[in-house]
Amino acid sequence: EVQLVESGGGVVRPGGSLRLSCAASGFTFDDYAMSWVRQAPGKGLEWVSGINWNGGITYYEDSVKGRFIISRDNAKNSLYLQMNSLTVEDTALYYCARIGVVVAAKGWFDPWGQGTLVTVSS
Amino acid sequence: EVVMTQSPATLSLSPGERVTLSCRASQSVSSNLAWSQQKPGQAPRLLIHSASIRATGTPARFSGSGSGTEFTLTISSLQSEDFAVYYCQQYDNWPLTFGQGTKVEI
Numbered sequence: 001e002v003q004l005v006e007s008g009g010g011v012v013r014p015g016g017s018l019r020l021s022c023a024a025s026g027f028t029f030d031d032y033a034m035s036w037v038r039q040a041p042g043k044g045l046e047w048v049s050g051i052n053w054n055g056g057i058t059y060y061e062d063s064v065k066g067r068f069i070i071s072r073d074n075a076k077n078s079l080y081l082q083m084n085s086l087t088v089e090d091t092a093l094y095y096c097a098r099i100g101v102v103v104a105a106k107g108w109f110d111p112w113g114q115g116t117l118v119t120v121s122s
Numbered sequence: 123e124v125v126m127t128q129s130p131a132t133l134s135l136s137p138g139e140r141v142t143l144s145c146r147a148s149q150s151v152s153s154n155l156a157w158s159q160q161k162p163g164q165a166p167r168l169l170i171h172s173a174s175i176r177a178t179g180t181p182a183r184f185s186g187s188g189s190g191t192e193f194t195l196t197i198s199s200l201q202s203e204d205f206a207v208y209y210c211q212q213y214d215n216w217p218l219t220f221g222q223g224t225k226v227e228i
Contacts (some may be wrong), residue, residue, distance in 0.1 A: 035218070044209065044220060044221075044222045044223045045158075045160075045166065045209055045211075045220040045223075046220065047211075047217055047218040047219065047220070050218070059216055059217070060217075061217050062217070095165060095166075100156075100168065100171060106154075106213045106214075106216070106218065107171075107213050108156035108158075108168055108171040108172075108211065108213060109156070109158070109166070109168065109211070110168035110171070110177060111165075111167075111168070112165040112166050112167070113165065114165050115165060
């Protein structure tokens, strides 16, 4: 069974940092690009960042560029999101998602993890 | 950035009804369009990709159509488990973008 399990969320002060992790199983992890997508409380979905299959190419939404860093460790079947200089606007449920097409950097998201909650509050 | 606009924001319907949800892109995204369903307290689930291809496990009552800038998700006969929020998402251009969602409620 294909599975994505996020961890690392929590409460952090504005300006603080947090590192999210996503453990993948049930598929050949290094065949696929991966992404992080977030959802603020009561709001819609927002793509945050993506990474190609080998970690050589990364992509960011403008509001997180320069603050967030996406990375992966294919040997550990894991995806990461290092979040720095956090603001209250970053408060959201963060989902890890696989791009649905082998090798392609862009695509639909399938499957999604259950998410990890990040709360930025003073 | 490609802006995705979904309409309507909310639909109030009854089981058995036929439903049509719309999604419009601010520029052509070819057929690089997906639909996902999200139920309360759950992660989104892929329904349709490539504008019209049902994902594994998607019931046949769901169908997608369109290309370019205009897309439609149709549910032929609403079931109780279909009451949820539906999002369209384009993957033709960076950044990947979602519509704001359409809530289908009783």
